[in-house]
Amino acid sequence: xxxxxxxxxxxxxxxxxxxxxxxxxxxxxxxxxxxxxxxxxxxxxxxxxxxxxxxxxxxxxxxxxxxxxxxxxxxxxxxxxxxxxxxxxxxxxxxxxxxxxxxxxxxxxxxxxxxxxxxxxxxxxxxxxxxxxxxxxxxxxxxxxxxxxxxxxxxxxxxxxxxxxxxxxxxxxxxxxxxxxxxxxxxxxxxxxxxxxxxxxxxxxxxxxxxxxxxxxxxxxxxxxxxxxxxxxxxxxxxxxxxxxxxxxxxxxxxxxxxxxxxxxxxxxxxxxxxxxxxxxxxxxxxxxxxxxxxxxxxxxxxxxxxxxxxxxxxxxxxxxxxxxxxxxxxxxxxxxxxxxxxxxxxxxxxxxxxxxxxxxxxxxxxxxxxxxxxxxxxxxxxxxxxxxxxxxxxxxxxxxxxxxxx
Amino acid sequence: xxxxxxxxxxxxxxxxxxxxxxxxxxxxxxxxxxxxxxxxxxxxxxxxxxxxxxxxxxxxxxxxxxxxxxxxxxxxxxxxxxxxxxxxxxxxxxxxxxxxxxxxxxxxxxxxxxxxxxxxxxxxxxxxxxxxxxxxxxxxxxxxxxxxxxxxxxxxxxxxxxxxxxxxxxxxxxxxxxxxxxxxxxxxxxxxxxxxxxxxxxxxxxxxxxxxxxxxxxxxxxxxxxxxxxxxxxxxxxxxxxxxxxxxxxxxxxxxxxxxxxxxxxxxxxxxxxxxxxxxxxxxxxxxxxxxxxxxxxxxxxxxxxxxxxxxxxxxxxxxxxxxxxxxxxxxxxxxxxxxxxxxxxxxxxxxxxxxxxxxxxxxxxxxxxxxxxxxxxxxxxxxxxxxxxxxxxxxxxxxxxxxxxx
Numbered sequence: 132x133x134x135x136x137x138x139x140x141x142x143x144x145x146x147x148x149x150x151x152x153x154x155x156x157x158x159x160x161x162x163x164x165x166x167x168x169x170x171x172x173x174x175x176x177x178x179x180x181x182x183x184x185x186x187x188x189x190x191x192x193x194x195x196x197x198x199x200x201x202x203x204x205x206x207x208x209x210x211x212x213x214x215x216x217x218x219x220x221x222x223x224x225x226x227x228x229x230x231x232x233x234x235x236x237x238x239x240x241x242x243x244x245x246x247x248x249x250x251x252x253x254x255x256x257x258x259x260x261x262x263x264x265x266x267x268x269x270x271x272x273x274x275x276x277x278x279x280x281x282x283x284x285x286x287x288x289x290x291x292x293x294x295x296x297x298x299x300x301x302x303x304x305x306x307x308x309x310x311x312x313x314x315x316x317x318x319x320x321x322x323x324x325x326x327x328x329x330x331x332x333x334x335x336x337x338x339x340x341x342x343x344x345x346x347x348x349x350x351x352x353x354x355x356x357x358x359x360x361x362x363x364x365x366x367x368x369x370x371x372x373x374x375x376x377x378x379x380x381x382x383x384x385x386x387x388x389x390x391x392x393x394x395x396x397x398x399x400x401x402x403x404x405x406x407x408x409x410x411x412x413x414x415x416x417x418x419x420x421x422x423x424x425x426x427x428x429x430x431x432x433x434x435x436x437x438x439x440x441x442x443x444x445x446x447x448x449x450x451x452x453x454x455x456x457x458x459x460x461x462x463x464x465x466x467x468x469x470x471x472x473x474x475x476x477x478x479x480x481x482x483x484x485x486x487x488x489x490x491x492x493x494x495x496x497x498x499x500x501x502x503x504x505x506x507x508x509x510x511x512x513x514x515x516x517x518x519x520x521x522x523x524x525x526x527x528x529x530x531x532x533x534x535x536x537x538x
Numbered sequence: 539x540x541x542x543x544x545x546x547x548x549x550x551x552x553x554x555x556x557x558x559x560x561x562x563x564x565x566x567x568x569x570x571x572x573x574x575x576x577x578x579x580x581x582x583x584x585x586x587x588x589x590x591x592x593x594x595x596x597x598x599x600x601x602x603x604x605x606x607x608x609x610x611x612x613x614x615x616x617x618x619x620x621x622x623x624x625x626x627x628x629x630x631x632x633x634x635x636x637x638x639x640x641x642x643x644x645x646x647x648x649x650x651x652x653x654x655x656x657x658x659x660x661x662x663x664x665x666x667x668x669x670x671x672x673x674x675x676x677x678x679x680x681x682x683x684x685x686x687x688x689x690x691x692x693x694x695x696x697x698x699x700x701x702x703x704x705x706x707x708x709x710x711x712x713x714x715x716x717x718x719x720x721x722x723x724x725x726x727x728x729x730x731x732x733x734x735x736x737x738x739x740x741x742x743x744x745x746x747x748x749x750x751x752x753x754x755x756x757x758x759x760x761x762x763x764x765x766x767x768x769x770x771x772x773x774x775x776x777x778x779x780x781x782x783x784x785x786x787x788x789x790x791x792x793x794x795x796x797x798x799x800x801x802x803x804x805x806x807x808x809x810x811x812x813x814x815x816x817x818x819x820x821x822x823x824x825x826x827x828x829x830x831x832x833x834x835x836x837x838x839x840x841x842x843x844x845x846x847x848x849x850x851x852x853x854x855x856x857x858x859x860x861x862x863x864x865x866x867x868x869x870x871x872x873x874x875x876x877x878x879x880x881x882x883x884x885x886x887x888x889x890x891x892x893x894x895x896x897x898x899x900x901x902x903x904x905x906x907x908x909x910x911x912x913x914x915x916x917x918x919x920x921x922x923x924x925x926x927x928x929x930x931x932x933x934x935x936x937x938x939x940x941x942x943x944x945x
Contacts, residue, residue, distance in 0.1 A: 186874040187867030187892075217863040219877070219893030252860020253894050315847065357846040360868045362860075439764040439846070439932075440722065440940055447941035453659020454766075456624040460594030461767045467593040470626070485594075486626030487660050525846075527937050533847055534854035 132289070134414040134503050134523065136406035139293035141278035145306045147329040149173035149371025152276030154283035157264025159257060160212030160250060165283040167261060169268035170207040170327070171237065176371045177336050178204040178245070179343040183364035189216030190226040190256075191246040192365060198230070198242050205243040207367065208233045209325065210250075210261055211286050211312075216362035217253035225258040232262040236269050247325055249286055249312065249363055281310040284325055287532060288314045290407050294399035298392055301385045303376035305332045307393055311400035315356055315409040315533065326351055326366040326400055331374035332389055338378055342390060343368040350397035353429070354521045356408035357529075358437040368393070405521045410528030413445045414504050420517040421471075421510040427464060431509060432520030434462035442525030445505060450496030452481050459509060471512030476500065539696070541821040541910050541930065543813035546700035548685035552713045554736040556580035556778025559683030561690035564671025566664060567619025567657060572690040574668060576675035577614040577734070578644065583778045584743050585611040585652070586750040590771035596623030597633040597663075598653040599772060605637070605649050612650040614774065615640045616732060617657075617668055618693050618719075623769035624660035632665040639669040643676050654732055656693055656719065656770055688717040691732055694939060695721045697814050701806035705799055708792045710783035712739050714800055718807035722763055722816040722940065733758055733807055736776035739796060740784040748788075749797060750775040757804035760836070761928045763815035764936075765844040775800070812928045817935030820852045823928055824914045828878075830921040834871060838916060839927030841869035849932030852912060857903030859888050866916060878919030883907065 150172060157167035172178070180199055182192045198204065208229050215222045230244035237244075248256060271279075281291035295308040309328030334342065347366050378386055406414050417435050422428035435441055438458040444451040455474060460467070474482040477499035481491050499505065557579060564574035579585070587606055589599045605611065615636055622629045637651035644651075655663060678686075688698035702715040716735030741749065754773050785793055813821050824842050829835035842848055845865040851858040862881060867874070881889040884906035888898050906912065 185864060185867035186869075186871065187863045187876050214860070217860050217889065217893050219891050222893060251858075252864060253889065254860075255894075359845050359847050359861075359864060362864050362867060438766050439936070440766050443937055443940035446937065449941070451658075453621070453624050453661075453769075456594045457592060457659060457766060457769050460592035460769060462593075464593065469594050482624065482660065484626050486624050486629060487662075525937060527934050529846070530850050530853065530932060530934050530937060533850035534856070 132412070133407040134411050136290060136403055138290050139278060139281055141275070144277040144293050144295045145297050145308050146274040147306050147308050147371060148331045148373035149176055150329050150369065151272040151274050152280040153268040153271030153273065154276065154279045155264050155267035155271060157210065157260050159210050159260055166211045167264045167268050168209040168280045168283045169233065169265065169272065170280065171272055172205050172369060173371055173373065174205070176204065176369060177334060177339050178367055178369045179339040180365060180367045181343055181347045183361055185360050185362045187217055187362050189214055189248060189363040190218055190222035191215055191248045192363060193223060194226040194230065195245045195365060198245055201242050203243060204245055205239045206233050206237055207245045207247065207327070209247040209284050211284060212250040213248060213254055213256045214250045214252045214363050215248040215256040218255060221255060225256040228258045229261055232265050236265055245367065247365055249284065249325060252362060277308055277310060284310065284312040286312065287409060288312050288407055292400055292403040292407065294396045296392055296396055300376050300388045303374055305330060305374050305376045305389065305392070307396045309396045309400050311404060313404040314407050326397065327369070328393060328396055329369035329371060330393060331371050333372040333374065333377040334370035335379040338380060339368060339370055342393065345390065346394050346397045349394045350401040353519050354401045354405045355433060355436045356405060356523055402521055405523050408523035409532045410526040411523035412503070412526050413524040415445060415507060415522050415524070417507045417520045417522065418517065419509045419511065421512045421514060422516040422518065423514040425516045425518045428516050428518030429520060431459055431462040431511065432518055434458045435507065436520045436522035439525055445500070445524035446526045448500040450476065450493065450500050452476065452496060455507065456482060467511065468513065473510040473512065475508040477506050539819070540814040541818050543697060543810055545697050546685060546688060551684040551700050551702045552704050552715050553681040554713050554715050554778060555738045555780035556583055557736050557776065558679040558681050559687040560675040560678030560680065561683065561686045562671050562674035562678060564617065564667050566617050566667055573618045574671045574675050575616040575687045575690045576640065576672065576679065577687065578679055579612050579776060580778055580780065581612070583611065583776060584741060584746050585774055585776045586746040587772060587774045588750055588754045590768055592767050592769045594624055594769050596621055596655060596770040597625055597629035598622055598655045599770060600630060601633040601637065602652045602772060605652055608649050610650060611652055612646045613640050613644055614652045614654065614734070616654040616691050618691060619657040620655060620661055620663045621657045621659045621770050622655040622663040625662060628662060632663040635665045636668055639672050643672055652774065654772055656691070656732060659769060684715055684717060691717065691719040693719065694816060695719050695814055699807055699810040699814065701803045703799055703803055707783050707795045710781055712737060712781050712783045712796065712799070714803045716803045716807050718811060720811045721814050733773040733804065734776070735800060735803055736778060737800060738778050738781035740779040740781065741777040742786040745785055745787060746775060746777055749800065752797065753801050753804045756801050757808040760926050761808045761812045762840060762843045763812060763930055809928055812930050815930035816939045817933040818930035819933050820910055820912055820931040822852060822912045822914060822930065823926065825924065825926050826916045826918065827924040828917040828919045828921060829923040829925065832923045832925045835923050835925030836927060838866055838869040838918065839925055841865045842914065843927045843929035846932055852907070852931035853933045855907040857883065857900065857907050859883065859903060862914065863889060874918065875920065880917040880919065882915040884913050
């Protein structure tokens, strides 16, 4: 059961001029499920991406990086079922054949296609089924296809994830719509498999390349379900340029408004992944302040978010707060002065001066652990940088889902 | 249910001349359980220790380090129930009062006592109950008390852990006996809470200081249950000097025999902790070879051993081996050439050349995942160093145990 996450409503997802989406059942791994998505971009669109840091990065990720460096992107092909990761030379060929097939039906070149795969690792992609399915996906292309696409890219997700906003920047209407998938193997280190956000704003390529990293750092790079960085993480930002709002450089007026709006959509998608994390019953926001650097703050946030002991305590609504102190102590800060560390659960001060706060009462801690949304706040007392991490708890269902996944 | 681990038998635990152990019920946290252990060492004994790297290191750990640096150790006091960690200044006082109380009844000085605590973090140690219990523990002191002590130091352990060996080195009989506890919050980074190994050999203090680190690196520092380094990890090596076997320097004849024997006992205890890991149903040995350095090999081993996705696949006996590749790719080796990585499950070659091995058959992988003991072997193909990590799987019971622990 996702935590405080409603399914997207088709009517709330604004179309982005220049983007059409089509889905079909290609039977990649299982029959009777929509598992192939084609996204077509109008000429003049720009795209930028960030990808997994996992050394076993998937074949489609390798092809994406290459194609993004060479030219104008006109199409994205996304399959579920098989991740095409850990598939060696054969996997690379399958990703290339995917691009060639899409290029053929859209009359563009293969290097203008970005391929994405998600699903089981180390099994071969049945590329002939994907090729056979593409014409049906093309026939289904439509500007209001975001809702169907959000569904078609799901794997262990229990709910589709989409976010959309329309706003006026510098007097011009701008639309931003995005979709994402992911519930397990989630600790993005650049981005998560898979997030796609499109805007109709005009954004220069250098600014888009910069924006995709900055947005990822404030959204997908702040979440974790299980600490396992996937082989296929990809976050793609698209600017079709069909709006009149123009952003060519960092000093463009209203640049920060665009950035904030895109970050808002990406963050909503990233948090949706955590809310639908495998087996999740709680959504936890961890804020770490008083750090030397933002990286240090996030390292402490992740140390808390990855501790199985902390995650099971959240599941149990048990204010077993020593486990959080233990995790802070394990975050790799060699010169941490624990007497300066403060820990709050919601508004309740839990620990200070190296131990339990004098004012702390167990019943106050228990009360803040009850709700489905929990705020953890840490002040390291050694600097002014801060960072946030969003995560979920660890439940019986996490084990069940992952022990059963392939069967 | 511990994995292939039989309870120790009192008769198999050899006495170590110069060591007496006594246990009692002090009611530290719960009534009717033996929760206080006193270990008395004969004059002339030497002790050395390694301790947790967790910055929130427990009060008794801080006192241990101080006392080990100042003089001859004559007694150890171990309580369960409360970890006396995250307890600030008050916790330090409680640890010091513990030492003073033991010193008083044994007629030694407080700095000759090492205190140890294990249990819930961030709750105050009821030191007056501990003080009140010490005379009964003293009255119970006996040379054949290892078996009772192994039981009395347990917390979430389901089975007592002890190991013992008698051998002849250089014509002299040498005895080595040890006990340990731990089942969760186990990813020792120096040692695990709690391991105590004693020998009657004569070992000089510099050699003992060196030996305790080397032994820990080959035993307790190779295990993980959940990746959470405890606040209280302590491994203590004691040499009473009552045997005639004398080891004063690294070039002492037969030094390697002593080291191998002590490492063997420590490794048996360390593996016992994993076999009794919280909720464990499988025991997994991960060997990583072909690394640049031993640290690199162990980092890859731990990346595999800590992945919740890998651990749940072991629980399910599912050869979902892409998850292991994913974990290897996440181990932080920036220049890893994945085409050189080989992965075996037991004797079955699973992956090479960046993907599934041509010879690999799913049924062979499935067969090696079935037994309670699983061997994972990785060759990184980039050097000649190797390292081992022992771990267990992640089951429903892990979640159950940790969601229920305090209740």
